[in-house]
Amino acid sequence: MKSRFRSFLVFLLLLPYTASYSDSGGSISVRNATEMYLHIIVGGDPHLYVAPGGSISVSSEAGTHFISAFYSPGQGIAGVADTILSISRVETQTADCQGNECNSSNCSSESESEHSTSYTSATWTVRPEALAGGGE
Amino acid sequence: MNSLQRMALAIVLALPTCRATAQDPQDSTATFWTFGIAGGVNIPTGGWSEHPYARGVKQFGSAWTGSAEIAVHTSRRFSLAIIGSYAPLATDDWTEYAASQGDRIESSASLGMVLLALRPRPYTDGVNAITIELAGGVLFTSGKESFGSFNYEYTFLPGVSATLEGGIEYERWISAEMAIFVRGTYAFGLADLEYGDGRTSALCTAPIIAGLRLRL
Secondary structure (H helix, E strand, O other): OHHHHHHHHHHHHHHHHOOOOEOOOEEEEEEEOOOOOEEEEEOOEEEEEEOOOOEEEEEEOOEEEEEEEEEOOOOOOOOEEEEEEEEOEEEEEOEOOOOOEOOOOOOOOHHHOOEEEEEOOEEEEEOHHHHOOOOO | OOHHHHHHHHHHHHHHHHHHHOOOOOOOOOOEEEEEEEEEEEEEEOHHHEOOOOOOOEOOEOEEEEEEEEEEEEEOOEEEEEEEEEEEEEOHHHHHHHHHOOOOEEEEEEEEEEEEEEEEOOEEOOOEEEEEEEEEEEEEEEEEEEEOOEEEEOOOOOOEEEEEEEEEEEEEEOOOOEEEEEEEEEEEEOOOEEOOOOOEEOOEEEEEEEEEEEEO
């Protein structure tokens, strides 16, 4: 029971950055909530011409990721916004070999318990206010 | 008679001579090889060449193209060729449009192909020939842009992809060793352009070239 409560606390702490869990790595999503096209650079990788209302999703490893978004050129408007998103690796000890909740009484050794690794995901919604005032 | 008219008359008078001296390169049943070079214009066609939101603006426009080929003529009616070509993609329409909107950008893009072509020849009289070209190979695309402090690659281009090409060629042997040709082809990539949010667009292009072919 304590273990479940601990997992719930971890989830609550990561909630601002968390949309889903994945076993193979985290993901960064950026949504264009403006009425213009955006160029979005995630960790140096450009994602060009993201349409209004469109979004990108990028697989990423744990760590901090620098993201820039700016109005695609030729629209008669300039603006840049930056942010840093974090992807965390979460280790959880979930069950023993009998499929029961793992705790000190039903796990005779460390090897009997199952460990799983998951990664948090992070989403950034780019709004016009964030881009306002930024020059190219 | 001005100089242009004199030149035209000279060409007309020379043609029968060329025909008279040309030998049927396919007279012999022996296999022979040719090397060719050509130049012309590459015309990107379809939605991929249009800018995603600037209406009527070509992001990738027509420009010169160059190609080289080595062909083996296995019979009077068939040859096999390996072709390499390169074509820059004109971006001036797009950069000028961006400038008109107050954004100074610099942009460049290009396209290249390496093809293996099958060339059946449905018509030949020994001097003139009509050839069909059916080819497959690899298409290379690349592009980059700088805008303010940002420099980025055109990652929406497919990069390296498979391609198929078809076309028709008129060839005229002006001597036993040399031919001139004009060829129009249409090629499409098997991988699409893919923009940041998943929208896609098929890549098609139509090179029209004229060139010279030498018997090796």
